[in-house]
């Protein structure tokens with residue numbers, strides 16, 4: 001079936017080239033220009049588009065993401081289908097994932113696999129860590145839908161932190177999609193100049209309960225000072241045994257992502273890149289030095305792209321408060 005899927009896919013994709021280009025333009029227009037006009041995060045859209053793709057291609061069951069995508073004005077479901085239809089047909093014939101989206105062997109991920117692989121690695125740690133936690137805090141939540149899926153069945157309190165504009169927009173979009181959000185406490189915060197913990201406590205967060213803090217796809221948009229301040233805030237206030245899950249980017253990734261047109265589009269929504277680590281050599285040591293410098297210890301890690309000569313481009317890391 002794999003050979004047949006290629007035989008059908010290649011001519012279909014060639015025929016679809018103009019449709020794919022139009023679809024990509026439509027998605028980019030909504031993601032960049034509509035987000036910018038509404039004062040929203042385009043990078044959060046990039047993530048939910050990736051997670052919708054995972055759902056549609058059977059890589060991850062995520063009905064709530066699929067529902068939310070259809071209610072967001074700053075992405076285009078039609079555009080996504082225009083881009084991905086030939087690959088979807090190929091997937092349906094072969095039952096295998098190729099080109100995009102795919103879940104490569106750990107260590108051999110490329111930058112194109114970023115959202116897909118990163119989401120799966122975070123899922124794995126979250127599944128284990130939430131088994132021992134009573135609270136789940138999504139920091140820089142964007143359109144993350146983990147609090148609305150399987151986790152919702154667990155006896156756990158949910159909090160979402162984000163900038164006010166993005167959070168209000170998510171709430172309105174959840175409402176239009178008919179998704180209940182009563183079980184989640186929404187706390188608006190700017191990690192750059194506000195005390196996230198003070199606001200969390202005001203909204204009912206219990207500092208004596210073990211907590212999983214998820215900080216996915218956010219550190220790269222902050223300065224080192226902001227990243228360290230937020231980590232210190234958590235370490236100084238959260239219960240022992242709590243964990244902070246984050247992705248920390250290699251300087252080489254930041255350099256790549258800030259080249260040319262990509263930089264211009266990020267500037268459009270004020271999402272310039274900043275904090276990174278030099279993961280080109282001795283990456284495990286660089287990471288543990290960083291985590292230990294904030295008096296936390298390293299738990300599970302996924303160094304994505306570590307088989308590359310230039311070292312990993314990002315690490316998904318569990319930081320433990322002990």
Ligand SMILES: C[S@@+](CC[C@H](N)C(=O)[O-])C[C@H]1O[C@@H](n2cnc3c(N)ncnc32)[C@H](O)[C@@H]1O
Nearest residue numbers: 043044047140141142144163190191192216217
């Ligand atoms: C790439 S998105 C990731 C969204 C989400 N974590 C996910 O994985 O779907 C980055 C998110 O970080 C938030 N963010 C960026 N800088 C922030 C800041 N200084 N304070 C609060 N949130 C911030 C953005 O609003 C956006 O929702």
